[in-house]
Amino acid sequence: MTTVPARPPLVRRGDRFLAGVCSGLAMHLGWPVRNVRVAMVLASLAGGAGVVFYAWLWIMVPTADESARRQARRPASPIAPAVSREPVPASVPRAAAPAGTGASLGGPGAVPPGVADGGRGVDAAPPDARGYASGGQAPGHASEAARPPWFRFREMRYGKEILLGVGLLLAGGILVAQLLGVDVPLGTLIPAAAVLGGASIAWMQLDETRRAGLVDKTKADQAGGWARLAAGLALVVAGVLVMVSGSGSWEQTWLALLASVAVLGGVVLVLLPWALKFWRDLEAERAGRIRETERAEIAAHLHDSVLQTLALIQRRAANEHDVVRLARAQERELRGWLFEDPGKDAGQLSDRIKAAAAEVEDLLGNAVEVVSVGDAPVSEGHEALIQASREAMLNGSRHGGGTVSVYLEASDGRAEVFIKDRGPGFDLQDVPEDRLGVRESIIGRMNRHGGTATITSTSEGTEVRLGFPAAPQDSTEGKP
Amino acid sequence: MNTTQGAGTGPVRTARSARVVIVDDHAIFRSGLKADLDPSIHVVGEAATVEQAIAVIAQQRPDVVLLDVHLPGGLGGGGREVIAGSAALLTTTKFLALSVSDAAEDVVAVIRAGARGYVTKTISGAEITDAVYRVAGGDAVFSPRLAGFVLDAFGTAPADIADDELDKLSARELEVMRLIARGYSYKEVAKELFISIKTVETHVSAVLRKLQLSSRHELTKWAAERRLL
Structure with missing residues (x-):
């Protein structure tokens, strides 16, 4: 069915005599309109078949306008679309289960247009909805996998139409044969058709299950699968029963039904342990695979980060400063990977302060320990706070020569940062006028942006206190 | 640290x-x-x-x-x-x-x-x-980070008189915790707050006791969010 040549889609066209069916059909088939109309009239004379066919197409085939509207929403036309245009996966749902089932069910027993229409009507709305729903998804395999498996059949795209056609042909043939006086054994044919239909439904299910790898399915999919399996099974059982009992007698059929259900129950009882074991093996294998994937991911991460760093450390073993710096950088990276909450909003104030601390650590090699309480989204004024903090950390790390402690306390209203080192300290009065680090980058910057900065320095260390915005009453501590 | x-x-x-x-x-x-x-x-x-x-x-x-x-x-x-x-x-x-x-x-x-x-x-x-x-x-020995956890769990608003004493830190305890989180040693905390080291130790022990015994709603919630209890 993939070899269908490129055809214009089947729509009712504007150059109409009655409803535009014939011209549309002609365009679709590539025949002259006149021939189609003649054939239709001839068919109408043959027991009204042409009239029924015409009416059916009238109902089923959209007008060119409708089709255009639909195409605007969906890449492909609903009925036997031209394959030249490869539809986006969103339109694959065409091989929808309800229609397929309807075709199989009604197959032999002359599908009346109403039934087919029902199936179509049911199915006409959802594909649009699905088209919308999956329109937002990324095209390709990701969205393919996200869809329930029975919508996933590319090959089955025209399966419904073909099944319907075969069924109609069969029914038509039987009718014609009966008209011609041939005795058609309907009593055998109908059950046989039921068996075939049921079996194919069940097998289609199996095929899908295999395709889905038997594992990566959601519960809802499984429920749908089970329903279809049950429907197929019921059809097959009913067909076999009617065929074997050979009569339409209800009593006999009921008895046989009872017996067969009993037998089936016995078979299920015997096979159940195997099935369960099979299922458990599958689950175990799946769990094992997930674990293996996780392990591989961790191994990859450790290889990319920790092992590389260890190799570097061995090569630089002579340079203590480099070793400490490498170890700190690796520790930071690993901590981020192990302990960071992935659900947390990135880019909060605390993240920015920590990033600044990491930068300073990398630059100067001394540890910068950040403790943060609360958090806030970064506002424009916070940028100045972050820059001033970074400058203070740089100073602390450069002149303090040891660990720098950073404490951030933030809420939506106010943020405070304290940067403390244990260096020999300095007197702000003694800093030459041309040295801008402290005066400009910290104090001046904070004041310009409506914050505060105070510096306390003793021989035991220096602490820079930054606040933004300026608090109504400054710092609760004893010293300002 | x-x-x-x-x-x-x-x-x-x-x-x-x-x-x-x-x-x-x-x-x-x-x-x-x-x-x-x-x-x-x-x-x-x-x-x-x-x-x-x-x-x-x-x-x-x-x-x-x-x-x-x-x-x-x-x-x-x-x-x-x-x-x-x-x-x-x-x-x-x-x-x-x-x-x-x-x-x-x-x-x-x-x-x-x-x-x-x-x-x-x-x-x-x-x-x-x-x-x-x-x-x-x-x-009790508190590192800056543990002090940070405590402030996070108990909140940074001081207790009212009416509050259950286990459920909030007093204003003084908050000050001590903040200073420890900022990297102050006990001695430095004492100097900063004009109290004795012994008093600082008393405050820290009191905070530790609250951390161990409090069933404060926010602490429970805070702990549960971190799959603690």
């Missing part, structure tokens, strides 16, 4: 000595720690698993147990399980948690189990010696 809580008070107490058990599953870390500790501290036992630790502690009855938060063995509870298993000795044996973990749930879990303090493994030998004596003397 290698800020010096109580640095400078250590030498005052050098006349003392302490018996210590080191519990850590890494032999390299245990020997490194042993070498770092002050000679006045006698390591009387080592253990690498939960079961070994409980047995060694029961046998040696040390003054202080240096306890890794993450330990193999037992029911998987790590350091918390060791403390629970040694509950009968809690009056004489103090536990000081050691961890490389930054995760709040790890830290607060051992504190709530009964540990008297928490320090990170990058701490220097002098600092850990000081912390051991502090814990042995019945005080």
Whole structure:
């Protein structure tokens, strides 16, 4: 069915005599309109078949306008679309289960247009909805996998139409044969058709299950699968029963039904342990695979980060400063990977302060320990706070020569940062006028942006206190 | 984290000595720690698993147990399980948690189990010696990070008179916690707040008690968010 040549889609066209069916059909088939109309009239004379066919197409085939509207929403036309245009996966749902089932069910027993229409009507709305729903998804395999498996059949795209056609042909043939006086054994044919239909439904299910790898399915999919399996099974059982009992007698059929259900129950009882074991093996294998994937991911991460760093450390073993710096950088990276909450909003104030601390650590090699309480989204004024903090950390790390402690306390209203080192300290009065680090980058910057900065320095260390915005009453501590 | 809580008070107490058990599953870390500790501290036992630790502690009855938060063995509870298993000795044996973990749930879990303090493994030998004596003397040892956790859990608003005293930190306790989180040693905190070191220690112990006993709604919620309780 993939070899269908490129055809214009089947729509009712504007150059109409009655409803535009014939011209549309002609365009679709590539025949002259006149021939189609003649054939239709001839068919109408043959027991009204042409009239029924015409009416059916009238109902089923959209007008060119409708089709255009639909195409605007969906890449492909609903009925036997031209394959030249490869539809986006969103339109694959065409091989929808309800229609397929309807075709199989009604197959032999002359599908009346109403039934087919029902199936179509049911199915006409959802594909649009699905088209919308999956329109937002990324095209390709990701969205393919996200869809329930029975919508996933590319090959089955025209399966419904073909099944319907075969069924109609069969029914038509039987009718014609009966008209011609041939005795058609309907009593055998109908059950046989039921068996075939049921079996194919069940097998289609199996095929899908295999395709889905038997594992990566959601519960809802499984429920749908089970329903279809049950429907197929019921059809097959009913067909076999009617065929074997050979009569339409209800009593006999009921008895046989009872017996067969009993037998089936016995078979299920015997096979159940195997099935369960099979299922458990599958689950175990799946769990094992997930674990293996996780392990591989961790191994990859450790290889990319920790092992590389260890190799570097061995090569630089002579340079203590480099070793400490490498170890700190690796520790930071690993901590981020192990302990960071992935659900947390990135880019909060605390993240920015920590990033600044990491930068300073990398630059100067001394540890910068950040403790943060609360958090806030970064506002424009916070940028100045972050820059001033970074400058203070740089100073602390450069002149303090040891660990720098950073404490951030933030809420939506106010943020405070304290940067403390244990260096020999300095007197702000003694800093030459041309040295801008402290005066400009910290104090001046904070004041310009409506914050505060105070510096306390003793021989035991220096602490820079930054606040933004300026608090109504400054710092609760004893010293300002 | 290698800020010096109580640095400078250590030498005052050098006349003392302490018996210590080191519990850590890494032999390299245990020997490194042993070498770092002050000679006045006698390591009387080592253990690498939960079961070994409980047995060694029961046998040696040390003054202080240096306890890794993450330990193999037992029911998987790590350091918390060791403390629970040694509950009968809690009056004489103090536990000081050691961890490389930054995760709040790890830290607060051992504190709530009964540990008297928490320090990170990058701490220097002098600092850990000081912390051991502090814990042995019945005080609590808070690292800046633990102080940060406490402030996060209890909130930074001071308690009203009407509040249940377990459920909030007093204004003074908040000040002490903030200063510790900022990297101040106990001595520096005392100087900053014009109080004695003894008073600082009292405040810190009170906070530790609240952290261990409080069933405060926010603390429960905070802990539950971190899968702690």
